[in-house]
Amino acid sequence: MEQVFIKALPVLNTLIEVGHQAYFVGGAVRDSYMKRAIGDVDIATDAAPNEVERLFKRTVDVGKEHGTIIVLWEDETYEVTTFRTESDYQDYRRPSEVHFITSLEEDLKRRDLTINAMAMKTDGELIDYFGGRQDIDHQLIRTVGKPEDRFQEDALRMLRAIRFMSQLGFALSEETAAAIERSRSLLRYVSVERKTVEFEKLLQGKSCSSALRMMVKTGLFEELPGFSDKKEHLLYAS
Missing domain, CATH: 3.30.460.10 (Beta Polymerase, domain 2)
Incomplete structure (x- = not known):
């Protein structure tokens, strides 16, 4: 210990x-x-x-x-x-x-x-x-239980999941990624300040490129202020 x-x-x-x-x-x-x-x-x-x-x-x-x-x-x-x-x-x-x-x-x-x-x-x-432990061993980001339920409870969790992708170099489970794509509009209810903190941590992660591509793939980037028309910029950055 x-x-x-x-x-x-x-x-x-x-x-x-x-x-x-x-x-x-x-x-x-x-x-x-x-x-x-x-x-x-x-x-x-x-x-x-x-x-x-x-x-x-x-x-x-x-x-x-x-x-x-x-x-x-x-x-x-x-x-x-x-x-x-x-x-x-x-x-x-x-x-x-x-x-x-x-x-x-x-x-x-x-x-x-x-x-x-x-x-x-x-x-x-x-x-x-x-x-x-199994998810760590397999380098996988997955929600506890149904991802839609977790995101309905706290929409910031969608951005946190991708932030952990970036920080740890893990992949997002297919089920979690699909749920983010379906639930992404909920992120608009979260304050700009909280989204900014998570996004800044994402940008500092060792797998930032993969995380940015996932932001584009799921469409979550459209819920960040000022990024709705920055798809190509994000893909270029990644």
């Missing part, structure tokens, strides 16, 4: 010692499996936000209504988020209702891509309900 996880173990153990579940989740777990540099370490638990605040002396409420509390431990900060389900998405971006739950599998089921939906125990064992 990498040092960044070892350093965070006291946070998980504090939760576990009083009877709660706690796991490492998200991008750090993906990058650990891929032997990539690890960024922020995120933690998921069945402990309610109020309980997280009670257990730790130094916390910051950054979204308690959505289950997220920042825990400050020594010289590090960790996002600790309660297992949750989301429903009734507004504007194809934000859930209007969040329900706290006790099932790790149900919590991971709401995430965007299989490669981002893995968890890790305190002993380093991976939990992978949706085939994330």
Whole structure:
């Protein structure tokens, strides 16, 4: 287990010692499996936000209504988020209702891509309900469950999928690519600022050329401000 996880173990153990579940989740777990540099370490638990605040002396409420509390431990900060389900998405971006739950599998089921939906125990064992490891091994970007469902929940996920293509050098699954082509108009409901952040990350990826071609193939580029008439420019750039 990498040092960044070892350093965070006291946070998980504090939760576990009083009877709660706690796991490492998200991008750090993906990058650990891929032997990539690890960024922020995120933690998921069945402990309610109020309980997280009670257990730790130094916390910051950054979204308690959505289950997220920042825990400050020594010289590090960790996002600790309660297992949750989301429903009734507004504007194809934000859930209007969040329900706290006790099932790790149900919590991971709401995430965007299989490669981002893995968890890790305190002993380093991976939990992978949706085939994330297999998709990494096959260098494939695929949504958790039906791609149309994930894109209806959060339209930015279409652009994120292609951004991960660029960053990781993976291919987009045929089912995911077809769903982006069918659902691309939903991206217009996402703010320009959020789209810009994802697109800038895409441009910095090692497989930017492939990602730009996929933007053109799926027609998603037409939903980016100022790009609707730039098809040839994008193909030339790629």
